[in-house]
Amino acid sequence: MNIFFNSNNMEFHLQNDKISYIIKVLGTGDLGHLYFGKRLNHRENFSNMLQIFEHQVPYTPEQIDGVSGFALDTLKQEFPAFGTGDYREPAYVILQENGSRVTDYKFSKYEIFNRKPSLKGLPQTYLENDDEAKTLQITLKDKHLNSEIILSYTIYKNYPIITRNSNIINNGSSPLTLERFLSFNMDIPQKNYELMHLSGAWARERHVVTTPINQNRISIDSKRGASSSNNNPFIALKEIGADEFKGEYIGVNLVYSGNFLAQVEKDHYDNIRINMGINPFNFSWILEKDETFEAPEVVMCYSDSGLNTLSQNYHKFYQNNLIRGEWKHKARPILINNWEATYFDFDEDKIVQIAIKAKELGVELFVLDDGWFGTRNGDTSGLGDWWSNLSKLPSGVEGLSKKIDEMGMKFGLWFEPEMVNPDTDLYRQHPEWALSIPNRKPTLSRNQLTLDLGRAEVRDYLYEKLSKILRESKISYIKWDMNRNMTDVWSGVLEGKRQGETAHRYILGVYDLMERLTTEFPHILFESCAGGGNRFDAGMLYYMPQIWTSDDTDAVERLKIQYGTSIIYPISSMGAHVSAVPNHQTGRITSIDTRANVAFFGAFGYELDLNHITDDEANSVKRQIEFFKENRELLQFGTFHRIESPFENGFQNVSWIMVNKDQSEAILGVYRIHSIPNPSFDKAFAAGLNPDFKYKIEHEDILGEIFYGDELMYSGIKFRKIGIDTHDSKNLEKLGDYSSKIIKITKI
Ligand code: DGJ
Numbered sequence: 001m002n003i004f005f006n007s008n009n010m011e012f013h014l015q016n017d018k019i020s021y022i023i024k025v026l027g028t029g030d031l032g033h034l035y036f037g038k039r040l041n042h043r044e045n046f047s048n049m050l051q052i053f054e055h056q057v058p059y060t061p062e063q064i065d066g067v068s069g070f071a072l073d074t075l076k077q078e079f080p081a082f083g084t085g086d087y088r089e090p091a092y093v094i095l096q097e098n099g100s101r102v103t104d105y106k107f108s109k110y111e112i113f114n115r116k117p118s119l120k121g122l123p124q125t126y127l128e129n130d131d132e133a134k135t136l137q138i139t140l141k142d143k144h145l146n147s148e149i150i151l152s153y154t155i156y157k158n159y160p161i162i163t164r165n166s167n168i169i170n171n172g173s174s175p176l177t178l179e180r181f182l183s184f185n186m187d188i189p190q191k192n193y194e195l196m197h198l199s200g201a202w203a204r205e206r207h208v209v210t211t212p213i214n215q216n217r218i219s220i221d222s223k224r225g226a227s228s229s230n231n232n233p234f235i236a237l238k239e240i241g242a243d244e245f246k247g248e249y250i251g252v253n254l255v256y257s258g259n260f261l262a263q264v265e266k267d268h269y270d271n272i273r274i275n276m277g278i279n280p281f282n283f284s285w286i287l288e289k290d291e292t293f294e295a296p297e298v299v300m301c302y303s304d305s306g307l308n309t310l311s312q313n314y315h316k317f318y319q320n321n322l323i324r325g326e327w328k329h330k331a332r333p334i335l336i337n338n339w340e341a342t343y344f345d346f347d348e349d350k351i352v353q354i355a356i357k358a359k360e361l362g363v364e365l366f367v368l369d370d371g372w373f374g375t376r377n378g379d380t381s382g383l384g385d386w387w388s389n390l391s392k393l394p395s396g397v398e399g400l401s402k403k404i405d406e407m408g409m410k411f412g413l414w415f416e417p418e419m420v421n422p423d424t425d426l427y428r429q430h431p432e433w434a435l436s437i438p439n440r441k442p443t444l445s446r447n448q449l450t451l452d453l454g455r456a457e458v459r460d461y462l463y464e465k466l467s468k469i470l471r472e473s474k475i476s477y478i479k480w481d482m483n484r485n486m487t488d489v490w491s492g493v494l495e496g497k498r499q500g501e502t503a504h505r506y507i508l509g510v511y512d513l514m515e516r517l518t519t520e521f522p523h524i525l526f527e528s529c530a531g532g533g534n535r536f537d538a539g540m541l542y543y544m545p546q547i548w549t550s551d552d553t554d555a556v557e558r559l560k561i562q563y564g565t566s567i568i569y570p571i572s573s574m575g576a577h578v579s580a581v582p583n584h585q586t587g588r589i590t591s592i593d594t595r596a597n598v599a600f601f602g603a604f605g606y607e608l609d610l611n612h613i614t615d616d617e618a619n620s621v622k623r624q625i626e627f628f629k630e631n632r633e634l635l636q637f638g639t640f641h642r643i644e645s646p647f648e649n650g651f652q653n654v655s656w657i658m659v660n661k662d663q664s665e666a667i668l669g670v671y672r673i674h675s676i677p678n679p680s681f682d683k684a685f686a687a688g689l690n691p692d693f694k695y696k697i698e699h700e701d702i703l704g705e706i707f708y709g710d711e712l713m714y715s716g717i718k719f720r721k722i723g724i725d726t727h728d729s730k731n732l733e734k735l736g737d738y739s740s741k742i743i744k745i746t747k748i
Contacts, residue, residue: 001015001016001017001133001134001155001156001157002014002015002016002042002134003015003112003134003136003155004042005110005112006044006045008044008045009024009044009045009046009047010024010025010107011023011024011025011034011045011046011047012024012110012136012138013040013042013046014134014136014153014155014162015039015040015042015155016039016155016156016157016159016160017039018038018039018159018160018302019036019037019038019039019155019160019161019162019302020035020036020037020038020039020040021035021036021153021155021162022034022035022036022040022046022049023078023136023138023153024046024047024049024050025107026050026075027063027064027067027070028063028064028070028072028106029106029107029140030063030072030075030077030080030081030106030107031077031078031079031107031138031140031151032050032075032076032077032078033076033077033078033186033187033188034046034049034050034076035049036162036186036188036250036300036302037248037250037302037304038302038304050075051074051075051076051189051269051271052067052069052070052071052074052075053068053069053071053074054068054069055068055069056068056069057069057071057073057074060073060074060085061073061084061085062085063084063085071085072084072085072086073085073086073087073088073267074267074269074271075187076187076188076189076271077185077187078151078185078186079091079092079105079140079149079151079166079184079185080185080187080273081102081103081104081105082101082102082103083100083101083102083103084102084104088265088267088273089217089263089265089273089275090180091166091180091181091182091184091185091275091277092149092166092168092178092180092181092182093178093179093180093280094145094147094168094176094177094178094179094181095176095177095179095284096145096174096176096177097174097175101179103142103145104142104143104144104145105140105141105142105147105148105149106140106141106142107138107139107140108139108140108141108148109138109139110136110137110138110139111136111137112134112135112136112137113134113135113137114130114131114133114134114135115127115130115133115135116133116135116154116163117135117137117152119165119294119296119297120294121294121508121511121512122255122256122294122296122297122508122511122539123255123256123257123296123297123322123511123538123539123540123541123542123543124165124255124297124322124542125163125255125297125299125317125318125321125322126321126322126324127321128320128321131157132156132157132158132321133154133155133156133157134154134155135152135153135154135155136152136153136154136155137150137151137152137153138150138151138153145170145172145174145176146170146171146172146173147168147169147170147171147172147176148168148169148171149166149167149168149169150166150167150168150169151164151165151166152164152165152166152167156317156321159301159313159316159317160301160302160303160313161299161300161301161302161313161317162300163297163298163299163300164183164184164297164298164300165183165184165294165295165296165297165298166181166182166183166184166277166295167292167293167294167295168181168287168292168293169290169291169292170287170288170289170290170291170292171289171290172289173289174289175286175287175288175289176286176287177284177285177286177287178284178285178286178287178293179280179283179284180280180283181277181278181285181293181295182261182275182276182277182278182280182295183254183256183276183277183278183295183296183297183298184252184275184276184277184298184300185273185274185275186273186274186275186300187271187272187273188237188250188271188272188273188274189271190269190270190271190272191239191272192239192240193213193237193238193239193240193272194210194211194212194213194237194238194240195210195211195212195213195218195235195236195237195238195264196208196209196210196211196235196236196237196238196249197209197211197220197231197232197234197235197236197262198231198232198234198564198565198567198568199220199230199231199232200229200230200561200564201229201230202229202531202532202534202551203532203550203551203552203557203585204229204550204552204557204560204561205229205232205532205533205534205536205549205550205552205561205564205565206229206232206533206536206561206564206565206567207560207561207564207647208563208564208567208645208647210238213237213264213266213272214266215266215267215268215270216265216266217263217264217265218263218264218265219261219262219263220235220261220262220263221259221260221261221262221279221281222258222259222260222279223259223279223281223282224259224485224486224534225258225259225450225485225486225489225503225506225507226257226258226482226485226486226530226534226535227254227256227257227258227260227534227535227536227537227539228485228534228535229530229531229532229533229534229536229550231262232536232537232568233253233254233256233260233262233276233537233538234251234252234253234254234262234567234568235251235252235262235264235274235276236249236250236251236252236307236310236567237249237250237264237272237274238307242306242307243306243307244306244307244308244641244642244643244645245305245306245308245687246305246306247304247305247306248302248303248304249301249302249303249306249307249310250300250301250302251299251300251301251302251303251310251314251568252274252276252298252299252300252301253298253299253301253314253538253568254276254277254296254297254298254537254538254539255296255297255298255299255322255537255538255539255542256278256296256507256537256538256539257507257510257511257535257537257539257540258278258279258503258504258506258507259278259279259281259282259283259503259504260276260277260278260279261275261276261277261278261279261280261281262274262275262276263275263276276298277295277296277298278295278296278504282489282500282503283500283501283503283504284500284501285500285501285504286497286498286501296539299314299317299538301313301314301317307567307642308640308641308642308687310567311566311567311568311640311642312639312640312641314567314568314569314570315566315569315570315571315639315640316570318538318541318568318569318570318573319570319572319637322538322541322542323541323542323545323570323573324518324542324543324545325518325522325545326522326523327525327545327546328545329637331632331633331636331637332525332546332572332603332604332632332636333364333365333410333477333525334362334363334364334365334604334605334606334625334628334629335363335364335365335366335367335412335477335577335605335606336354336355336358336363336365336366336367336605336606336607336610337367337369337479337577337605337606337607338351338354338366338367338368338369338607338609339369339370339414339607340553340579340580340584340607340608341354341580341607341608341609342354342371342609343370343371344370344371344376344377344378344379346371346392347392347393348392348393348394348395348399348400351366351368351393351400352400352403352404353611354366354609354610354611355404355407355409356407357609357610357611358409358606358610359407359408359409361610361618361621361622361625362621362622362625362626362629363409363605363606363610363625364409364410365409365410365411365412365476365477365605366404366409366410366411366412367411367412367413367414367477367479367605368397368400368411368412368413368414369414369479370414370416370481371389371392372388372389372392372393372397372413372414373385373386373387373388373389374386374387374389374424374425375389375423375424376389377389379421379446379447379448380421380423380447381421381423381424381447382421382423382424383416383419383420383421383424383448384419384420384421384424384425384426384427384451385424385425385426386415386417386462386465386466386469387465387469396473397413397469397473397475398472398473401413401473401474401475402473402474404474405474410476410477411473411474411475411476411477412475412476412477412478412479412525413469413473413475413477413478413479414478414479414481415466415478415479415480415481416480416481416482416483417451417462417466417480417513418450418451418453418482418510419448419449419450419451419482419483419484420433420434420448420449420450420451421447421448421449422444422447422449427449432492433451433452433455433457433458434449434450434451434452435449435450435451435452435486435487435488435489435490435491435502435506436449436488436490437488437490438490438492440488442487442488443487443488445483445484445485445487446483446484448483448484450484450486450487450506452491452492452493452502452506452509453506453509453510453512453513454491454493454494454501454502454505454506454508454509455491455492455493455509458509459509459512459513459516462513463513463516463517466517467517467520467521470517470520470521470524475524476523476524476525477524477525477526477527478517478521478524478525478526478527479527479529479548480514480526480527480528480529480544481529481530481531481548482529482530482531482534482535483530483531484531485534486503486506489502489503490502491505491506507539511539511543514526514543514544515543518543518544525545525546526543526544526545526546527544527546527547527548527575527603528540528541528543528544528546528547528548529547529548529575531551532548532549532550532551532552533547533548533549533550533561533565535547536549536565536569538568538569541569541573545572545573546572546573546574546575546603547569547573547574547575548575549561549562549565549574549575549576549602551585552585552586553577553578553579553583553584553585553607554579554583554585554586554588554590555583555590555594555595555597555598555599555738555740556586556588556590556673556738557585557586558576558598558599559598559646559654559671559673560646560647560651562574562576562598562601562602563642563645563646563647563654563656564647566601566640566642566656570640571601571602571635571636571638571640571658572602572603572636572637573603574601574602574603575602575603575605576598576599576600576601576602576603576604576605577599577604577605577606577607578592578595578596578599578605578606578607578608578621578624579595579606579607579608580608580609580612580613581595588738590738591733591738591739592613592617592620592621592624593620593624593740594671594738594739594740596620596621596624597669597671597740597741597742598669598671598740600624600627600628600631600635600667600669600742601635601640601656601658601669602636603636604628604632604635606621627742631665631667631744633660634658634660634665634666634667635658635667638658638659638660638661638665638666638667639658639659639660639661639688640656640657640658641656641657641658641659641687641688642656643655643656643657643684643685643686643687644656646673651673652672652673652674653670653671653672653673654669654670654671654673655668655669655670655671655684655685656668656669657669657686657687657688659687659688659689663688663689663690663693663709663747664693664746664747665744665745665746665747666686666688666689666695666744666745667742667743667744667745668684668686668717668741668742668743668745669740669741669742670684670740670741670742670743671738671739671740672737672738672739672740673737673738674737675735675736675737675739679735681718681719681721682718682719682721683716683717683718683719684716684717684719684741684743685712685713685714685716685717686709686712686713686717686745687713688713689709689712689713689745690709690747691708691709691710691713691714692708692709692710693708693709693747694706694707694708694709694747694748695707695708695709695712695745695746695747695748696745696746696747696748697712697717697743697744697745697746698744699741699743699744700720701719701720701734701741702717702718702719702720702743703718703719703720704718706748712745717743719741722734722735
């Protein structure tokens with residue numbers, strides 16, 4: 001890994017074994033982008049990569065007098081401004097006191113060092129040792145405004161990854177209003193790319209969508225106050241024809257949990273501009289003298305060998321350099337959560353019965369979900385009153401947690417700290433703490449309002465209430481939920497001209513509260529949640545190592561959700577539970593084995609009353625738990641390869657495999673969605689194995705036992721053909737819809 005600077009040509013080359021990133025200070029002092037992609041040998045001069053026309057370009061302002069064709073509008077840039085000739089989408093817009101939005105930030109200085117500077121109050125990737133990465137910081141200065149923009153680029157020794165962010169400092173005497181201040185921009189020369197992103201809705205999060213890029217602008221965003229289930233803060237440029245195993249991908253992921261904007265714009269010369277950051281919509285930020293504003297970090301990852309490689313680098317990077325704390329590399333306990341088993345309708349006895357049965361079958365952690373506090377007997381009241389509901393739990397959470405502990409199980413608790421029902425003591429005492437606009441009726445969603453976490457006193461109150469419960473009870477896990485999107489975005493502690501800061505200040509407040517609680521309780525395993533996956537992002541993973549992936553627990557829908565989520569986020573970060581059938585979100589019936597075979601690829605658990613399953617199913621659960629305990633290191637921290645996608649070929653078959661570091665063990669998951677009468681020979685393919693290792697497979701459905709890795713990967717694993725005239729119900733089950741297999745592959 002190295003960062004070269006060539007002072008003659010004013011070029012920076014960030015390079016490691018896998019990638020190169022090349023920047024050039026243009027004749028105007030603007031920062032030009034020359035290259036991002038597969039590693040290039042270093043040369044003293046990459047100016048040939050510039051895109052300067054040798055003639056005047058009609059209707060295109062020229063920036064250097066007398067140099068025909070030197071036009072910002074046609075040059076590739078790093079952090080483009082508005083107002084001096086580049087008509088594409090800018091990275092920032094700054095309103096000045098005189099009403100102008102035209103600025104003049106030009107190269108002023110640079111620094112290269114062996115560390116990664118930290119961001120204040122924002123989630124971020126970090127280094128364990130300074131020699132893991134090198135950073136280039138480039139300062140741009142607008143002399144008239146006496147203001148500086150600092151762009152940071154960090155390149156890593158072991159990953160094809162560059163992290164970037166941008167800061168702005170106002171040293172001038174007048175305030176500056178940031179109307180837009182994105183985290184990064186990059187202009188890529190013409191190439192055949194498509195756009196890939198993860199889109200969806202509640203219960204259908206992070207479905208993979210691919211869109212052609214024509215001469216227009218595509219915006220992927222959230223204005224919901226959360227990163228959202230509708231669009232994840234991630235985009236990738238995908239070379240046309242690339243797939244899981246081949247071709248080029250450039251991924252960009254924002255480490256942020258609030259409103260975001262990601263844009264892809266193909267210009268009139270077929271350059272592609274991509275940029276990303278805090279959504280400028282309903283955003284503005286007043287920067288007074290001597291103040292700094294920091295934009296969140298983006299993580300850019302490059303692969304020239306398919307999407308799996310891109311994902312595997314994101315997974316390892318996030319597991320090592322984003323997720324923190326004791327649970328970072330620790331296999332997660334098998335939990336049971338009572339939400340789908342009881343919803344709000346429970347008392348201590350019911351909970352204890354669920355826990356006893358779960359313990360008997362091998363579950364390790366009991367999680368008490370929504371409904372244990374205040375007057376919370378439904379979703380219309382109680383949210384915000386964080387004390388035990390003694391009519392449901394006579395000995396309180398404290399007593400219950402001790403009972404569960406005495407049974408030999410860990411105890412976990414649900415909170416939704418950011419919200420309040422109007423029907424609560426908290427709201428009656430502090431209606432002003434909820435986001436709402438004076439003299440207007442605030443908009444309810446799930447009968448609740450959002451507390452203004454931008455206010456220090458709200459955070460202090462919540463910290464005190466939550467930490468008291470955590471200190472008094474035996475709690476080893478917290479589920480931190482958040483069940484609505486923002487409306488009535490207005491804060492009682494900000495003056496009128498600062499209301500554009502409310503949503504970002506809210507997220508900074510959430511981060512502050514999470515930081516305080518996770519620091520004070522380092523042994524607790526925190527799981528973030530937002531009505532399922534409404535805030536599944538890298539920002540949350542900085543504070544909490546796992547996230548409830550979706551409220552949709554249907555195994556078949558989960559194939560899509562977990563497949564899409566795995567494009568960026570590690571398997572260990574995805575909460576995945578076996579629930580009851582008919583499934584509560586889809587009404588679909590799948591076998592208990594298929595439900596587990598999907599949930600195994602995640603932070604595994606159950607979410608049903610195990611007293612209400614058949615003896616056969618209970619035996620299966622016992623076996624599933626034993627299997628998971630034997631294999632959880634591999635399942636949660638191995639290298640994940642997606643093989644067959646639920647988003648292709650009509651959602652017929654899905655498969656994926658987890659392989660350990662030395663390729664001596666692997667677990668392949670194979671799922672069939674619809675059964676076919678009189679089918680052909682059935683096969684599955686492994687991936688990620690060592691072609692020259694000999695492996696053993698013991699599985700009643702597989703022909704043969706000993707194979708080389710190459711045969712398993714390239715010729716495939718052939719399944720025993722089941723006769724169509726079979727009347728054996730076990731065989732019929734294997735033929736049917738939603739059947740699945742888990743295949744353990746072991747080196748001999
Ligand atoms: C939404 C979560 O995603 C569910 O798992 C559950 O905790 C409910 N909220 C409780 O209200």
